[in-house]
Amino acid sequence: MTKSRGRKLTYEQRVALAQRVKSARLDKEMTQAELASAAGISRQTVSNMERGDAAPQEAPLLRLMGILGIEILDDDLSEDTHMWMGLIGGVLEATPTERRGQAGKAALDAAASELASDVSGKRKGGLWQEDVDLAAIELNNWQDEQEKEQELP
Known part of the structure; x- marks a missing residue:
């Protein structure tokens, strides 16, 4: 789960997150080159993050x-929100990989529809309508990336 678009990660947060990259990569048995390719960045960028040479770009x-x-x-999210995110995440994990993007979009669309029925351009529950729109765009971009990955030999 990423931070909401209205706020940027601080320098300290980026450094702390970058420190988790190497162990997570090794847990997934990925090389730096594989991770870099999947993320659309250079292997050197992954190496720099893992060594802590500089705070990475967000x-x-x-x-x-x-x-x-x-x-x-996001520390501003309620326990209730974290609980729902965990439940939805569990359902998505149980969904076959090829249908996960569609299922995620359906969950996002349902939540956005609820929000839109109350928002009408006003702030609601810590979100702005632009945040919802950006989340939908991010999900669509992720789905496109997943489809491209599945097309690769």
């Missing part, structure tokens, strides 16, 4: 976190 770091399955919890 966008590539978040892509790595997603690929490695590292959750970035």
Whole structure:
């Protein structure tokens, strides 16, 4: 789970997250080159993150976190929200890989529809309508990436 788009990760948060990359990569039995390719970044960037040479840029770091399955919890989310995210995540994990994107989009669409019925352009539950729209765009981009990966030999 990534931070909401209204806030950026701090320098300290990016450094702390980057420190988790190597162990997560090794747990998944991936090489730096494989991880870099999956994230659309250079192997050197992955190496730099793992060595702690510099605080990584947010966008590539978040892509790595997603690929490695590292959750970035937003401290502003309620326990109830975390519980629902865990439940939905469990259902998505149980869904066959080729249908996961469609199932995730359906879950997002349902939540966005509930929000939109209450929002009407107003702030609701810590989200702005733009956050919902950006989340939908991110999900669509992720689905496109997954489809491209499945097309590769």
